[in-house]
Amino acid sequence: MSYNLLKGKRGIIFGALNDQSIAWKVAERAVEEGATITLSNTPVAVRMGELSTLSEKLNCTIIPADATNFEDLEEVFKKSMEVLGGKIDFVLHSIGMSPNVRKKRTYDDLDYKLLDKTLDISAVSFHKMIQAAKKLGAISECGSIVALSYVAAQRTFFGYNDMADAKALLESIARSFGYIYGREHKVRVNTISQSPTRTTAGSGVKGMEKLLDFSDRMSPLGNASADECADYCMVMFSDLTKKVTMQNLFHDGGFSSVGMSLRAMSTYEKGLDDYMAEDGHIIYG
Numbered sequence: 001m002s003y004n005l006l007k008g009k010r011g012i013i014f015g016a017l018n019d020q021s022i023a024w025k026v027a028e029r030a031v032e033e034g035a036t037i038t039l040s041n042t043p044v045a046v047r048m049g050e051l052s053t054l055s056e057k058l059n060c061t062i063i064p065a066d067a068t069n070f071e072d073l074e075e076v077f078k079k080s081m082e083v084l085g086g087k088i089d090f091v092l093h094s095i096g097m098s099p100n101v102r103k104k105r106t107y108d109d110l111d112y113k114l115l116d117k118t119l120d121i122s123a124v125s126f127h128k129m130i131q132a133a134k135k136l137g138a139i140s141e142c143g144s145i146v147a148l149s150y151v152a153a154q155r156t157f158f159g160y161n162d163m164a165d166a167k168a169l170l171e172s173i174a175r176s177f178g179y180i181y182g183r184e185h186k187v188r189v190n191t192i193s194q195s196p197t198r199t200t201a202g203s204g205v206k207g208m209e210k211l212l213d214f215s216d217r218m219s220p221l222g223n224a225s226a227d228e229c230a231d232y233c234m235v236m237f238s239d240l241t242k243k244v245t246m247q248n249l250f251h252d253g254g255f256s257s258v259g260m261s262l263r264a265m266s267t268y269e270k271g272l273d274d275y276m277a278e279d280g281h282i283i284y285g
């Protein structure tokens with residue numbers, strides 16, 4: 001259902017890979033709400049992925065860019081303004097990847113070169129994106145910039161590894177740049193902290209299926225889906241949230257505010273024997 005929330009607005013959506021991607025759903029919803037958009041992803045993802053299907057469906061241009069490359073990002077903003085015919089009203093950063101997770105390096109055995117990459121791809125790219133846009137004067141007054149985060153930025157989740165550090169940095173960048181951009185141009189910068197979601201990036205998280213089940217049971221409203229995340233993005237891109245900035249907004253069915261439920265406590269009590277080694281040592285997970 002469309003509310004025309006983004007009627008006449010121009011946007012850039014970074015990070016749609018396939019129809020499971022959160023960015024894919026956001027792109028579809030944004031067009032449904034009346035926006036015109038461009039899409040961006042890495043040259044490899046554009047060549048190998050399914051982005052052309054989405055661009056044909058939504059009749060929008062793809063501008064390839066490695067989000068760790070400042071010049072690439074400048075090109076995305078310049079071309080988007082050209083193609084869409086004016087300044088950009090909203091941007092979605094939906095980018096994340098940890099080479100340490102891919103190579104199964106645990107948090108106490110990180111490869112530091114790979115950690116640099118994790119932070120560059122998943123967090124510093126957000127800074128580069130905003131800095132490129134600001135230097136080009138590419139975002140319109142009262143524009144809205146959103147990146148996607150996860151609660152592992154605040155709390156420890158086994159297996160989320162160095163992505164937790166990347167998300168903490170991402171949220172900090174939203175605050176630091178949000179202050180400057182808000183003060184100077186009334187541009188909002190926020191992160192949305194989304195429930196675990198079945199996507200390509202999500203499937204890289206160790207124990208993802210169990211995590212999905214756990215957080216679904218622990219959340220009074222259940223896990224938020226990618227479609228619901230897209231709905232929330234529409235509100236954040238719209239004029240209804242003009243005074244919301246520098247926030248990390250939880251979109252997680254209430255998960256982040258729950259301590260322990262009776263059901264979870266009983267299950268936890270019953271299941272701990274599996275995590276005891278023969279010599280009596282606890283196997284930490």
Ligand SMILES: NC(=O)c1ccc[n+]([C@@H]2O[C@H](COP(=O)([O-])OP(=O)(O)OC[C@H]3O[C@@H](n4cnc5c(N)ncnc54)[C@H](O)[C@@H]3O)[C@@H](O)[C@H]2O)c1
Binds near residue numbers: 041
């Ligand atoms: N899936 C989840 O459980 C979940 C939960 C909370 C937050 N998030 C976040 O949502 C965002 C989107 O992830 P998703 O779950 O939709 O998975 P996804 O795999 O569909 O999207 C990740 C995207 O990042 C892109 N990417 C990777 N390296 C890049 C680079 N150098 N330059 C440009 N793009 C690059 C990939 O091509 C891909 O399109 C990520 O930031 C992720 O951390 C996901």
